[in-house]
Amino acid sequence: MAEDARGRLIDAAGRAFAERGFEGASVRDICSDAGVNVAAINYHFGDKQSLYVACLEQAQCSESRQTLRAADPSLPPEARLHGFIRGMLAAQGDPDRPRWHNSLMLREMAHPTAAAAAVLQRYIRPLADTLREILEQLSPGVSEMPHDGWPVGFSVVSQVLFYAVHRPVVRLLMGEAEHDALDVDFLADHITRFSLAALSRGPNIVGLSAAPSAGTRKTVPR
Amino acid sequence: MAEDARGRLIDAAGRAFAERGFEGASVRDICSDAGVNVAAINYHFGDKQSLYVACLEQAQCSESRQTLRAADPSLPPEARLHGFIRGMLAAQGDPDRPRWHNSLMLREMAHPTAAAAAVLQRYIRPLADTLREILEQLSPGVSEMPHDGWPVGFSVVSQVLFYAVHRPVVRLLMGEAEHDALDVDFLADHITRFSLAALSRGPNIVGLSAAPSAGTRKTVPR
DNA sequence: GATTGTTTCAAACAGACGTTTGAATTGTCA
DNA sequence: TGACAATTCAAACGTCTGTTTGAAACAATC
Incomplete structure (x- = not known):
């Protein structure tokens, strides 16, 4: 858990997307899981879609x-x-x-x-x-x-x-x-x-x- | 298309669920596809979840x-x-x-x-x-x-x-x-x-x- | 034609959604 | 320490979600 916010977000989002799908995973759940503020997605990736692509690349x-x-x-x-x-x-x-x-x-x-x-x-x-x-x-x-x-x-x-x-x-x-x-x-x-x-x-x-x-x-x- | 509202709903919902998943398919899209009012889901099935089960059974x-x-x-x-x-x-x-x-x-x-x-x-x-x-x-x-x-x-x-x-x-x-x-x-x-x-x-x-x-x-x- | 029960409808509900804001906080280098 | 950028935060944005409402339309029975 020593990762930075960006890394924690990808990990939490990856788990959520894999389990519940893109639509089924909410940004609030993801951010809560990653222990970051909801605005962090916008700051680090732009939007939810780009976060998804980042997960896929990882x-x-x-x-x-x-x-x-x-x-x-x-x-x-x-x-x-x-x-x-x-x-x-x-x-x-x-x-x-x-x-x-x-x-x-x-x-x-x-x-x-x-x-x-x-x-x-x-x-x-x-x-x-x-x-x-x-x-x-x-x-x-x-x-x-x-x-x-x-x-x-x-x-x-x-x-x-x-x-x-x-x-x-x-x-x-x-x-x-x-x-x-x-x-x-x-x-x-x-x-x-x-x-x-x-x-x-x-x-x-x-x-x-x-x-x-x-x-x-x-x-x-x- | 001569089916009743219930049948048309199952058909439209089935297509939507199969294509976009349960969360990805919205009741408004489904009803619009089926040519019925949004309230029809509640009337015929109770809620979205029950409509999904009806599709699965069909x-x-x-x-x-x-x-x-x-x-x-x-x-x-x-x-x-x-x-x-x-x-x-x-x-x-x-x-x-x-x-x-x-x-x-x-x-x-x-x-x-x-x-x-x-x-x-x-x-x-x-x-x-x-x-x-x-x-x-x-x-x-x-x-x-x-x-x-x-x-x-x-x-x-x-x-x-x-x-x-x-x-x-x-x-x-x-x-x-x-x-x-x-x-x-x-x-x-x-x-x-x-x-x-x-x-x-x-x-x-x-x-x-x-x-x-x-x-x-x-x-x-x- | 009046009286049922069934089905449809436009409109609104509260809540969750993704996203944005501007201020507060932290870290970095001079 | 002061200045500047990077990062985090609580709060709010407008939109879309599933669901509900009460009245209107329809069908069938007497």
Whole structure:
């Protein structure tokens, strides 16, 4: 809490926007949370909309770098895919990074604001390019498939995004206890195996995961 | 437009809530769209919140039935899976059904309202049960996998939900023209093949889809 | 036609909203 | 210490919010 007013405002606003949306979060609540006067928004950012954009930019900075770093180009493609998937999953629950960074980005991805389409481009495009590169490395020819192979990439990332967007549904269906047992490592392994099997680069899902899974990573080198 | 005021209000409100969220949609805009007086909300529903619940219930009625019908139990499991996936995809763009039904449900799934958790349960649960039944039929033993096989089911539905939730991102990445070429039949085939291959119930994705795909459905009987 | 009950209407309500103001406070450098 | 800029503050701005009111319009029954 030793930050300056500007930093505290971005943090409080980011949490509020991620949780209740742009319209649902009031400037009075945000300022009260940040421990500053309502006029501080006008002084530091101009208006509420600009504060929102500032939050979006902050969220963008910390996000994609982490995922891209996890997909180390020097590794074999199977391990790169696993790193990519694990990186995206880990970003969701990274304690080093405010949780609202991801939620806010997801909100923006589902219902883009006019002012933030550019931010989205810079945020998404590098991730998409990296994944496509990994997939092409993994299964040469995937880029020549219908629609330039986009659907294959979407089939991979969709599995990751699902746990970020539809977490409430997962909790509802599995039950509180069982849901909490789903950790990043398990999900990363599952999604990687599912995707590799679909690309015929590993044994099928059922046969593999029926074996004891904890700690053993035979098909997914790290 | 021959509906009564109550029906027109639900329709206008549903569109507004789906597009701009609960807080973002004002009762004045809704009433103006519906061509009724502002007091009509209070008269027919009590308040804005109750109008929202009425929209949610209306959206629920038309949705899951359609998908469940498409997964005809008398068919072989591969065809049932294809029907299930196609049914969910078709519901997204069904012209017989207001588009907001799906959007509103997705909003609720990502950020559930306290008042509507029950509606969500009734809406999701039958779909989940049916998919798990199909998967078990397809690959006996999937229910005994870690976490009762939920992650496998999630890997399938996530691919479908992706195109509903992240349509703006798809458009952004693929470009307007290429995006518009993605029709329901193609996506249903792709997602079914990807999932069947992951379960080792079909050829792998790349090998199959490199062949001419339009109209030929060898691995996915209907 | 009078008498019901139902539905619509213009107008107003109190409160919350985002934003602005001008004075008060703090920090910085001469 | 004095002067100047940067920052914070309580208070108020006008507008929009969801909701309510009581009268008017309508429909149906006798």
